[in-house]
Amino acid sequence: MKKIRVYASSVVMGSGQLMQGQWIKGLLYLGCLAAFVTYLVTTGVTDIIGFFTLGTETADPWLGTKGDDSILMMLRGILAFFIIAAYGLLHAANIRDVKEGEEALAQGKKLPSFWKAFRTFTDRKFYVVALFVPIVGVLILNVLPIVFMILISFTNYGGDIVPPALVDWVGLDNYGKILTLTEIKGTFFRILGWNLVWAVLATFLNYFGGLGLALLLNKKCVKGKTFWRTFPILAYAIPGFITLLGFKFLFSYGGPINYYITMNGGTAVGFLDIDAGIKAKLIGLLVNTWCSVPTSMLLATGILSNMNTDLYDAASIDGAGRWKQFTKITLPFVVFSTTPVIITSFIGNFNNFGVFYFLRGGLYNDGYFLASDTDLLINWLYNLSIDNNYYGIGAAVSLVIFIITSVISLSVYVRSNAYRKEDSFR
Amino acid sequence: MKKKHVSKAAILDAVITYVILIAVCVIFFFPVLWIIASSFSRSGSIYDIKGFFPSSFSMASYVKLFRDTAMYNYPNWLLNTLFVAVFSSLIGTVLVILTAFTISTFQFKSRRLLMKSALVLSMFPSFMGMTAVYLIMVNFNLINQLWSLILIYAAGAPMGYLVQKGYFDTISNTIYEAARIDGATNGMIFRKITLPLAKPMIVYTALTQFAWPWSDFILPKLLLKNKELWTVSVGLASLDETQFSRFAAGSVFISVPIVILYFSLSKFLVAGVSAGAVKE
Numbered sequence: 016m017k018k019i020r021v022y023a024s025s026v027v028m029g030s031g032q033l034m035q036g037q038w039i040k041g042l043l044y045l046g047c048l049a050a051f052v053t054y055l056v057t058t059g060v061t062d063i064i065g066f067f068t069l070g071t072e073t074a075d076p077w078l079g080t081k082g083d084d085s086i087l088m089m090l091r092g093i094l095a096f097f098i099i100a101a102y103g104l105l106h107a108a109n110i111r112d113v114k115e116g117e118e119a120l121a122q123g124k125k126l127p128s129f130w131k132a133f134r135t136f137t138d139r140k141f142y143v144v145a146l147f148v149p150i151v152g153v154l155i156l157n158v159l160p161i162v163f164m165i166l167i168s169f170t171n172y173g174g175d176i177v178p179p180a181l182v183d184w185v186g187l188d189n190y191g192k193i194l195t196l197t198e199i200k201g202t203f204f205r206i207l208g209w210n211l212v213w214a215v216l217a218t219f220l221n222y223f224g225g226l227g228l229a230l231l232l233n234k235k236c237v238k239g240k241t242f243w244r245t246f247p248i249l250a251y252a253i254p255g256f257i258t259l260l261g262f263k264f265l266f267s268y269g270g271p272i273n274y275y276i277t278m279n280g281g282t283a284v285g286f287l288d289i290d291a292g293i294k295a296k297l298i299g300l301l302v303n304t305w306c307s308v309p310t311s312m313l314l315a316t317g318i319l320s321n322m323n324t325d326l327y328d329a330a331s332i333d334g335a336g337r338w339k340q341f342t343k344i345t346l347p348f349v350v351f352s353t354t355p356v357i358i359t360s361f362i363g364n365f366n367n368f369g370v371f372y373f374l375r376g377g378l379y380n381d382g383y384f385l386a387s388d389t390d391l392l393i394n395w396l397y398n399l400s401i402d403n404n405y406y407g408i409g410a411a412v413s414l415v416i417f418i419i420t421s422v423i424s425l426s427v428y429v430r431s432n433a434y435r436k437e438d439s440f441r
Numbered sequence: 442m443k444k445k446h447v448s449k450a451a452i453l454d455a456v457i458t459y460v461i462l463i464a465v466c467v468i469f470f471f472p473v474l475w476i477i478a479s480s481f482s483r484s485g486s487i488y489d490i491k492g493f494f495p496s497s498f499s500m501a502s503y504v505k506l507f508r509d510t511a512m513y514n515y516p517n518w519l520l521n522t523l524f525v526a527v528f529s530s531l532i533g534t535v536l537v538i539l540t541a542f543t544i545s546t547f548q549f550k551s552r553r554l555l556m557k558s559a560l561v562l563s564m565f566p567s568f569m570g571m572t573a574v575y576l577i578m579v580n581f582n583l584i585n586q587l588w589s590l591i592l593i594y595a596a597g598a599p600m601g602y603l604v605q606k607g608y609f610d611t612i613s614n615t616i617y618e619a620a621r622i623d624g625a626t627n628g629m630i631f632r633k634i635t636l637p638l639a640k641p642m643i644v645y646t647a648l649t650q651f652a653w654p655w656s657d658f659i660l661p662k663l664l665l666k667n668k669e670l671w672t673v674s675v676g677l678a679s680l681d682e683t684q685f686s687r688f689a690a691g692s693v694f695i696s697v698p699i700v701i702l703y704f705s706l707s708k709f710l711v712a713g714v715s716a717g718a719v720k721e
Contacts, residue, residue, distance in 0.1 A: 084580075086576065086580050087580055087581075090577060090580060090581075134626075137626075137628065138626040138627050138628065139627075141543070141547065141626075141627035141628060141631075142543045142547040142549050142552075144628075145539045145540075145542070145543040145631075146539070146540060146543050146555075148536065148539075149536045149539060149540045149599040150555075152536065152595070152596030152599070153562075153596060153597075153599060153600065155596065156570075156574065156592065156593055156596040156597060157562060157570055157596070157597060157600065158562070159573075159577075160569075160570040160571075160573030160574050160577060161562070161565050161569060161570055161573065163573045163576070163577065164569050164570070164572065164573040167573070167576075228465060231458060231461060231462060231465075232462075234458055236451070236454065236455040236458060237458060237459075237462065243462055243465075243466065245704075246465070246466040246469040246470050247465070247469055248703065248704065248707065249469065249470070249473060249700060250469045250473070251703065252696070252699055252700040252702075252703035252704070253473065253696050253699070253700065254655070254656030254674070254695065254696060254699060255656065255658075256656065256658040256674045256677070256678065257476075257656075257677070257692040257695070257696060258472075260677065260678060260688065260692075261472060261475075261476050261692065262472070264487060264682065264685060264688070265472065265475070267487065267682055268682075269486070269487040269488040269682045269685075270487060271475070271490075271492050271493045274491060274492050275492060278492075305468070305469070305472075309469075362564070366566045366567070366568065368568060368659065369658070369659075373678070393566060393568050396566075396568060396569075396572070397568065397572075400572045401572065401575065401663065406572075406576065409572065410569075410572075413565075413566055413568065413569035413572065414569075416566050416569070417564065417565050417566060417569065420564055420566070421561070421564045424564060
């Protein structure tokens with residue numbers, strides 16, 4: 016007798032609850048099942064088939080046929096999988112629920128009324144209620160786009176092939192192109208090389224710039240710390256796009272720097288021009304330092320204030336000099352506490368879109384496929400997918416970026432002490 | 442000073458320290474000063490401002506910014522930005538606080554899984570998601586809508602729950618236990634105990650959630666093709682060298698509230714940036 020209701024619910028969601036006499040709950044489950052089946056029959060199955068074929072009928076304006084829209088079909092297909100997964104979770108919850116009911120009945124208890132059960136649920140499983148909206152939001156607006164992008168990287172979407180033309184699955188073709196097609200391959204590796212150099216240099220400069228500034232402000236002889244700190248915080252507070260656009264004007268032909276150069280008899284310098292070469296890279300690095308040092312200064316200040324100063328006194332007594340104190344005490348402590356931040360900062364710099372977009376966006380150098388010599392992978396990705404509609408290759412590039420950054424950060428993170436000790440923190 | 446003998450080395454050290462400090466302040470302040478000065482310049486083009494500082498000052502650029510709106514409708518940009526930022530902040534704050542409180546307080550099965558997934562998700566270049574969002578919005582005809590921006594900002598907010606979680610971690614569990622013994626439900630605990638205790642954190646969250654859309658560029662750039670819907674960042678980026686003092690005035694105007702906001706938050710700033718760092 017007991018098992019029958021569980022079986023019933025495993026087959027037809029909600030039927031077990033109805034048999035237990037929980038009418039409202041059972042009907043709600045049944046309603047969900049009905050909605051799900053209706054969805055599958057009316058659109059779900061078609062959507063899933065469409066996901067695999069990505070459309071079979073090209074639009075023909077002469078015959079007036081409305082063709083398939085591959086991208087919409089892919090999106091609807093992804094949505095269908097999401098809905099099926101959600102149904103699966105609901106179904107599992109339904110079986111768990113009917114089992115609990117059975118156990119309670121077996122012990123001779125009366126099943127609670129719907130409203131009482133509902134209130135107990137919202138209390139005991141408060142986390143489900145509270146996290147429902149945030150998780151659904153993240154799923155739809157963060158996870159779905161990422162899944163979509165990963166899938167796009169396996170299609171020939173982009174270039175001439177945009178709806179109404181039909182898009183097809185092409186397997187690893189886009190990745191192959193990045194690694195073999197000379198034009199794209201050359202650009203990819205040149206940008207990757209510069210991107211890595213940039214990320215290392217920028218992270219190094221920001222980190223030690225910030226640490227140095229924090230140490231300087233921490234010195235006993237410095238009076239009026241709040242006053243001195245105001246200036247970097249001011250730089251921190253100004254929106255990034257304003258800072259970057261401002262620096263672009265500063266180095267532009269009409270800008271003050273060129274004005275003084277021409278005043279003194281020189282010729283105006285195109286600091287950020289297409290042929291600026293190393294100048295533009297250096298300016299980018301300096302501007303980025305200007306923008307990011309305040310952040311790392313704040314961070315280092317926070318960490319230094321947690322530091323035990325007894326160590327320094329002991330070290331002074333032992334005759335350790337300033338430099339030695341710095342390298343043996345301060346540095347290990349700060350580096351230990353900030354490993355995760357260094358990683359975040361490295362990734363942030365690796366994917367630093369703003370600096371070169373604002374300073375020299377839209378330039379294409381010779382020898383590069385739709386990129387300039389200062390562009391990072393993320394800028395290239397923008398040029399490819401937003402400006403030039405190379406969606407498939409752009410998506411593949413973004414996945415490569417993800418793989419590079421996640422491998423680097425995970426390998427550093429897992430090895431760091433911060434991770435090993437993480438379990439001891441709540 | 443109690444010490445009578447200040448060694449020469451100490452004086453030299455102090456002098457060097459102050460010289461560096463002054464240099465740092467000049468480096469950070471000079472560009473800001475330059476923009477502020479330019480915003481008061483009498484002429485509009487960067488070519489007419491000879492050198493760093495204009496020769497004559499006036500409020501003309503600010504007047505133009507709000508009056509001469511035929512080509513560059515700054516008041517409109519400002520209203521759009523304000524609309525997006527306020528609603529993103531309201532919705533985003535609710536979501537972040539709920540997420541952080543729940544993750545911090547409850548020990549449930551999928552908790553670690555959720556936290557790990559958030560970590561992995563945050564490793565995807567944010568740009569990747571944005572390109573996809575752009576494509577999706579284009580396909581569903583959702584571009585040129587301010588509320589689609591709000592939705593994206595608000596839904597993305599819970600991903601940055603770590604600062605808030607750190608704050609909730611410091612609230613002792615014994616208060617909650619006591620309340621539970623008195624028969625309070627979790628919902629009541631959240632409303633009656635946690636929210637009042639977390640007021641400073643809520644303020645911080647709301648302000649940071651406001652600051653983000655207020656100064657974001659790329660998302661509005663992607664999703665707002667219609668000039669009427671532009672936010673300040675997209676609008677300012679469209680100004681060229683001949684409109685330099687308009688740019689400067691517009692920048693000063695949009696920066697002032699955010700700078701005030703950050704200074705009022707300065708005691709939180711350190712906690713904010715070190716969210717990922719290990720707490721000893």
